[in-house]
Amino acid sequence: MTEAIHHSSRKVYWRVWFQLLAITVVEIIVAFLPISDSLMALLFTIMALMKAFLIAGYFMHLKFERIGLIYSLVLPLILIVALAAALIPDGSVALLMRLGLGYY
Amino acid sequence: MTQEVIFEQEKILKSPWGGGKSPFGVSREKFTMWIFILSDAFTFGGLLAGYGALRASLPSWPSRLEIFSAFPFINAKLPLLFVSIMTFILICSSLTMALAVDAGKRMDKKGVIKYLLLTIGGGFLFLLCQAYEWGHLIHEGARLTSNPWGVPLFSASFFVITGFHGSHVLSGVIVLIIMAIRVAKGIYDKRGSYEGVEVAGLYWHFVDLVWVFIFAFFYLL
Numbered sequence: 027m028t029e030a031i032h033h034s035s036r037k038v039y040w041r042v043w044f045q046l047l048a049i050t051v052v053e054i055i056v057a058f059l060p061i062s063d064s065l066m067a068l069l070f071t072i073m074a075l076m077k078a079f080l081i082a083g084y085f086m087h088l089k090f091e092r093i094g095l096i097y098s099l100v101l102p103l104i105l106i107v108a109l110a111a112a113l114i115p116d117g118s119v120a121l122l123m124r125l126g127l128g129y130y
Numbered sequence: 131m132t133q134e135v136i137f138e139q140e141k142i143l144k145s146p147w148g149g150g151k152s153p154f155g156v157s158r159e160k161f162t163m164w165i166f167i168l169s170d171a172f173t174f175g176g177l178l179a180g181y182g183a184l185r186a187s188l189p190s191w192p193s194r195l196e197i198f199s200a201f202p203f204i205n206a207k208l209p210l211l212f213v214s215i216m217t218f219i220l221i222c223s224s225l226t227m228a229l230a231v232d233a234g235k236r237m238d239k240k241g242v243i244k245y246l247l248l249t250i251g252g253g254f255l256f257l258l259c260q261a262y263e264w265g266h267l268i269h270e271g272a273r274l275t276s277n278p279w280g281v282p283l284f285s286a287s288f289f290v291i292t293g294f295h296g297s298h299v300l301s302g303v304i305v306l307i308i309m310a311i312r313v314a315k316g317i318y319d320k321r322g323s324y325e326g327v328e329v330a331g332l333y334w335h336f337v338d339l340v341w342v343f344i345f346a347f348f349y350l351l
Contacts, residue, residue, distance in 0.1 A: 035232055036229065036232055039225055039228040039229060039232065040225070042225075042228075043221060043222070043224075043225040046221050046224075047218070047221060050214070050217055050218070050221065050345075053345075053346060053350055054210060054214055054350070056350075057194075057210060057350040057351075058195075058209075063351070066350075066351060067347075067351055070346040070347065070350060070351055071346075073346065074342050074343050074346040074347070077342045078339055078342055078343070081224065081335055081338060081339045081342065082335075082339060084228075085224055085225075085227070085228045085331075085335045085338075086331075086332055086335045086336070086339075091154070091155065091156065092154055092155040092156075094153060094154055095154040095155070095156060095161075095164070098154070099164055099167075099168055102168060102172075103168075103171060103175070105172070105175075106171070106172065106175030106176075106179065109175060109176065109179045110175075110178070110179040110182055113179050113180065113182065113183035114179070114182045114183050114186050115186075116183055116186075117182065117183035117184060117185065117186030117187035118186045118187070120183075120186075120187035121186060121187045121188065121189060124187065124188075124189065125189060
């Protein structure tokens, strides 16, 4: 019984590995497409988050931990999103200042 | 503070915690590693958010297809191929690490050592690749404060971010070597659990997780 469970978990690891590789290949293809930078950034964000879910969820086993642990670890990461949301628009303002287009 | 309150506090401190045993259902070691990983995620989150702000503030950025196009022993321009191979190595080492943890759950000592050695090999190979990449860019004239592509902040953020990640890989390799020695000594067999390998594995997977974001936002974007 336990042997069967372990056998299937090994299969899950190989499947996750293959999915990670597949997403990486798509990422590299997208990097060569003639699309705008912001669309590319959006696509990469989505694909990087997909890979992060696969690694954290299956390789790090987080998907099978208690819900309290998952929330305690994942919710604080909102602060990183908040930091990026605060800093990156500030960078765009700095660009206007560098170019002499705006004074703030 | 009145005497009664102090007495009350002492009573709480000395009594077993009323929240039940192990509220998160993981061991102290694993929980501590998760907290460390969270704090490390903030470090890398800060670095990448700062990189995003720098990049948004600059009118131009060196072309990634030009800069990341070197390949050892081949005198041709192969854009993004080398860094893709580095990513492949890291994903594979993450798989072998997961398989080592899985072998540990079956108390398969030989399997744990085999997969740990494969993971160490992958980490070492990744470090060699990074050493080549750094050497190549430094040879081309990239420095922490200047580079021939006219955007000094490019090489500044490149060396800081990949250097930070590379030092994490290096510490991960060292931790895994210590783990392999401990497994070979039979420490975890005696203890009846291979949880130490699992906790080291969490760190290794985190290093891979960080590379996912560096690869996407620094190399490909």
